[in-house]
Amino acid sequence: MSNTTRGILERLQNGNVLGAEGYVFELERRGYIKAGPYVPEVVLDFPDAVKELHREFLRAGCEVMVALTYYAHREKLKDVGRENDLERMNRQAVRLANEVAREGDALVAGNICNTWAYDPNNPQESGKIVRAMYEEQLAWAVEEGIDFVIAETNDYLGESLIALEVIKKLGLPAMVTLASVQAEKTRDGYDYVEACKILADHGADIVGLNCDRGPATMLPLIEKIRSTVSCYVAAQPVPYRTTQQALTFESLALSNGERAFPLALEPFLLNRFEMADFARQAKAIGVNYIGICCGGAPHYVRAMAEAIGRSVPASKYSPAMELHPMLGVQVEEKDKVFLTDWKS
Numbered sequence: 001m002s003n004t005t006r007g008i009l010e011r012l013q014n015g016n017v018l019g020a021e022g023y024v025f026e027l028e029r030r031g032y033i034k035a036g037p038y039v040p041e042v043v044l045d046f047p048d049a050v051k052e053l054h055r056e057f058l059r060a061g062c063e064v065m066v067a068l069t070y071y072a073h074r075e076k077l078k079d080v081g082r083e084n085d086l087e088r089m090n091r092q093a094v095r096l097a098n099e100v101a102r103e104g105d106a107l108v109a110g111n112i113c114n115t116w117a118y119d120p121n122n123p124q125e126s127g128k129i130v131r132a133m134y135e136e137q138l139a140w141a142v143e144e145g146i147d148f149v150i151a152e153t154n155d156y157l158g159e160s161l162i163a164l165e166v167i168k169k170l171g172l173p174a175m176v177t178l179a180s181v182q183a184e185k186t187r188d189g190y191d192y193v194e195a196c197k198i199l200a201d202h203g204a205d206i207v208g209l210n211c212d213r214g215p216a217t218m219l220p221l222i223e224k225i226r227s228t229v230s231c232y233v234a235a236q237p238v239p240y241r242t243t244q245q246a247l248t249f250e251s252l253a254l255s256n257g258e259r260a261f262p263l264a265l266e267p268f269l270l271n272r273f274e275m276a277d278f279a280r281q282a283k284a285i286g287v288n289y290i291g292i293c294c295g296g297a298p299h300y301v302r303a304m305a306e307a308i309g310r311s312v313p314a315s316k317y318s319p320a321m322e323l324h325p326m327l328g329v330q331v332e333e334k335d336k337v338f339l340t341d342w343k344s
């Protein structure tokens, strides 16, 4: 556990908490995770790569190091023949998050997610399998030291309620953020706003949405959630230009009609200023935990931190465009001569 005296709830009480995720996407881009299965083998194979990304997010102002246990569960590890590495991978992920959290003043979050094992037509039996997976992952995480748990990208309210129960049994603060792949409802038929209300009523400390949607299509839903629940609210969108026609990054199409997700999304990337705008808007509507998901990278996080009034370690190298040899001179009347000289 990180050496902090203030836990997640105390920090949220005092103001916004800035988060950052998208580890799997970014480490895939860097060549350490295989797209397709998306299992975080990097935790065991290249631990320094994981630590470096944690550190970059930390320097950019992220206050929560999320242990890279996303998809480090039994169902997914079977797919890549590493089921025997399950415990080692989970423990190591939490250790790496702790090591970097201690370099700053960050918290460590355990992380569980959708399992692909939950069957809404057989919630009792499939729920037992899901529960066992969450229990074993979080038991290891607790032993290695975590401050709270983020259960995320659940498509089913039923599955997220199991996650919540397991977290609360451990006596830890619970942040539960749903996937919002469909237009209005979870895959088991609950309106996203209603689903968040049910989670809050069952004791979730923080509810909201992460992944799938860019700011443009996530914020309207988040606003409704904010006005419906009284607990803390989290929003961690993807930095992509989703629209009313394509609500999620999974539905974005390239000009040739092909699906852009997940490997050809670059044409839809937002820039850092747009993510900074998202952070400002989220803060203005009362979102407590503001972050970013798949596609996220440190430059976005720094811009978001600065947008909500913070100066962070990486701010030392924030843009100073007035010093740019070409662009900077355009703002100074006296330098216009210089620009002319340069062109001639």
Ligand SMILES: [Zn+2]
Binding pocket: 022, 210, 211, 212, 238, 293, 294
């Ligand atoms: Zn994501």
